[in-house]
């Protein structure tokens with residue numbers, strides 16, 4: 001293991017790392033992916049709500065600290081494919097305006113160092129790679145696109161067909177979710193109820209392993225080291241480039257050398273690794289501007305309406321995405337995978353399971369997603385003992401509460417008698433981003449518009465960390481599109497010897 005090297009060393013095999021490895025491999029570049037986790041096993045527990053939501057089988061035992069020093073179990077998954085192994089596969093593009101500066105009720109959502117037009121061709125490629133299904137032009141907030149969705153929208157089941165009609169009747173504009181699953185003729189998807197939050201036993205969910213990494217490995221240009229955790233990035237004598245990284249594996253520590261390095265350990269872990277290594281932080285912004293969206297799960301209940309859905313996550317509405325009626329944006333409302341009584345039990349611990357089952361049989365569930373505005377005080381630090389600490393006081397809560405109020409009003413109008421809410425807490429950091437902000441000015445950003453470190457000539461960071469703002473859309477497709485853009489346009493793949 002001592003002298004491992006590659007032209008490009010990629011740290012992490014999630015959406016960021018795997019998509020980058022895929023694009024580099026297509027160019028014939030020698031890539032070594034280093035992943036701290038193993039392959040997620042195919043086993044009965046993949047589809048067990050008990051194993052996943054109660055026993056937390058696929059979460060690490062590792063605990064992070066909140067700002068007051070209290071431990072919590074983070075919503076991260078250390079496997080080949082990263083968080084995408086269990087994600088919900090909603091793969092929308094950010095809206096065109098999300099790339100510019102937007103005035104919010106509680107401050108400014110800053111502009112990105114590139115525009116929607118710059119990334120649009122790569123959204124098309126990412127949609128192909130991750131098999132995105134939807135129909136353009138139904139959602140009034142749809143950004144312009146140079147190609148249609150590569151796959152047709154996933155058909156709604158009866159309950160959602162009816163829900164869509166009820167929503168239209170009260171003036172909303174529902175549309176089919178952009179979903180990354182392999183459904184349709186010759187597709188692997190069996191349209192089961194264990195998709196969102198579960199691991200896919202039939203490889204039909206468009207995760208980073210099945211769509212990008214496995215394809216990259218097939219080219220023969222990519223190798224992967226699993227169960228290998230990167231401990232440090234070490235700069236050369238000049239301090240202007242990474243000379244090697246230190247990795248710990250089953251048999252102890254070893255070094256890996258690359259001409260270029262891509263850090264894709266996820267927004268929190270990438271920042272923590274940079275801080276631990278003491279590199280690339282002349283701006284002082286590594287770890288800062290941490291965001292994770294302000295999200296609520298909302299269950300709407302109607303005792304007269306039995307929910308018999310299998311695949312629920314097919315519809316959303318963005319009616320108040322740009323303007324909630326008072327001149328500033330609110331956010332998105334999306335159906336999520338069908339929640340069962342047992343899944344509700346993971347947070348409603350004192351409520352009898354029989355009651356939760358009854359509620360779940362008569363409810364339909366949504367996520368309400370609003371933007372949390374970047375704030376340097378919201379940050380990741382690494383304690384003296386090497387532990388990750390997350391300081392977070394989200395800015396955008398008034399906006400979120402307004403979306404909640406408005407959504408509740410409309411959900412009642414559409415027929416629901418009772419509405420239950422579960423706000424996301426600090427442990428539900430699945431949409432983590434912002435910790436190594438991209439920008440044009442090295443004093444106010446960590447990376448350039450192509451995710452290259454302003455300080456280190458051979459280091460790129462490609463995961464949600466580069467986002468200057470979170471928008472109010474699911475992040476994975478934007479991470480994938482940017483990975484493809486970086487490989488196509490930046491110096492990452494150029495001049496490799």
Ligand SMILES: Cc1cc2nc3c(=O)[nH]c(=O)nc-3n(C[C@H](O)[C@H](O)[C@H](O)COP(=O)(O)OP(=O)(O)OC[C@H]3O[C@@H](n4cnc5c(N)ncnc54)[C@H](O)[C@@H]3O)c2cc1C
Nearest residue numbers: 012014015016036082083088089090230266430463474476
């Ligand atoms: C339950 C759930 C549902 C979600 N649903 C959606 C959705 O529907 N749509 C959407 O867009 N997004 C969704 N997300 C978020 C989405 O999964 C993430 O935005 C995306 O996967 C992030 O990809 P990434 O490559 O940046 O990071 P990660 O997925 O975190 O990948 C990082 C990888 O790096 C590895 N790693 C970390 N540290 C080290 C180290 N020191 N050394 C070596 N390897 C390391 C990790 O093991 C991991 O494999 C969801 C997330 C969760 C958890």
